[in-house]
Amino acid sequence: MGGDHGPAEIVPAALHALQVHPDLELILIGQEPVIRKLMRASGALSDARLAVMHAPEVVEMHELPSAVLRTKKLSSMRLAIELVKDGKAQACVSAGNTGALMALARYILKMLPGVDRPAICTTMPGIHGETHLLDLGANVNPNSEQLFQFAVMGSELTSAVLNVPDPKVALLNIGAEEIKGNDMVKQAALLLAASHLNYVGFVEGNDIFTGKVDVIVCDGFTGNIALKASEGVAEFLRHHTRTEFERSLYGRFAALLCTPILRAIRRKIDPRSYNGASLLGLRGIVVKSHGGADRVSFASAIEEAILEVQKNVPDRISSRLEAILTQGPAA
Template sequence: MKIAVDAMGGDFAPHNIVAGVVEALREQNRITRLFLVGDTPRIEAELAKLGPRDPRLEIVHATEIIAMDDPPVQAVRRKKDSSMCRAIDIVKRGDADAILSAGNTGALLTAAHLKLRTLEGVDRPGLACLIPSPDNVFVLMDAGANLEPHPINLVQYAVMGSLYSRQIVGYKKPRVAVFSLGTEEMKGNELTLEAHRLLKLSDLNFVGNIDGHDLFANVADVIVADAFVGNAVLKACESTARLIGRYLKEELKKNPIRILGAFLARGAFNAIKRKADPDEYGGAILLGVNGICIKAHGASSPKAVKNALRIAVECVEGQFNEHIVEEIKKLHDKLQQTKSA
């Protein structure tokens, strides 16, 4: 399989991106060709620090970079020779199976939607991310792609999110829930109420509504929401994790006894850190476009880039998009039968 990587996207590009790519190639023999797209001299300089070059690497020069604060639509239209756009073009031509970028999220979603188009039967693509909780890892979708969805979009997100949960996380029958104001069926707005009704008609393992209280209570494995709510939930989770970490550090350093206790409990702290480490999950994936599109965090470490490439490999190898088309068709047939009846 072949993967295109935006080497210039992200807060620590190209250093972390190139280092992550090199780590991934050392572990992944399933990648037959990897295109590093960006400023050739800067990429060459990073590769020179990392030992002998893997023969599967190919540098594709791009003269422009889409900055993190560039307006997404304008950037995609005006910076046609940007590393991000050139990497997506490689997928569009069929020369690569997947694209990975840690760059401007809005620009990546816009470019992928415009250039790759949606899969057959998919109305609007959505961004799916993995969030760890004490007893399970759940898929949150949409985490930032579609601010004004229709109810059927949420239902399609549930289908794609369930497939992602089965194929990547390994849950045989993922539980699906709609994020709402409360768990009662009658609570919510027009969007969530109609999505709830349609999901009850589907063949998914739909468990109803979920609210913020039960987010980490192992109630659902796939949680669907519009992009505004989903992104707010994601950012709130990230900031809460940072806040708790800061509180712990401050309190544990206040006196020698606490410092000793922290030392003795370092194994437990390291285990918690590993469970909550976003780098373990690589990045989010834009589901519903023609091609595998991975969005890594802007501050991705080499480890995060390596794991994001692992997810890309698993999706390509598992023919993920082909399965999406099949599952969406089954959904449409099911809803049409119900409507006819």
């Protein structure tokens, strides 16, 4: 159990998920004594749907994926992925070291046929609806064919978990005109335009938050920076809003009056409800929670995993890729 808060937030999130989903079974993997103690503190009784597995090793947040692969054979992360591999669990949720999680998942679960590398995909809230954005950092330098694979995976995930029949797929670029952008996106645009996907063209950075399309595809370098920059601007706005409201007695009074409104706004835009990024392209379901996730946030990541299990996302991606390889380009 990784992340900034570890079991202290993950155990309560797990107990909450068990309450909400009567059919859910969870295996908590980590430092068993710590987990048991937290379970007792939360008043959790022994439960047939809740198992605890001890993991003697810990993957630190700064460790290199290659070193983790070589040396940490008994970390909670590795044990969890092995349970998925062996069919003893249907999904793995982790708030730990992203690079290590990806390397282990790729090594143990293997890729689906037709996928070169996993991509990290998350849901972004938007003015007119949600958008799935990928890749968020798994592939810093993909080629156009890999971007095409991301598009297929993002499209299948969206149609599966959001029930969108034929998701609108776009490429992230620095302008909507065909002449803009680097060679990678221009080549990917040709591949997508010739495919059976519902490809709608290029969108710009601001469209990540308009909800104008269902899936936005980009390389992992750009996606990661766009995501972090967005977090940065939200934090900047929050900082100044708080500072101004707290500056004066009048401001504190006004803030008090606004409490119900601010609460309603927070419900709409709470990033915690969007926590849980999917590692797509693997022969199994792996969901990455934000490292700083609290219990509310981690519970969202568990929800994402449940949904992907129910919708059988890896099989859907696999079938779609097979169909594309068989049927060739659209007319």
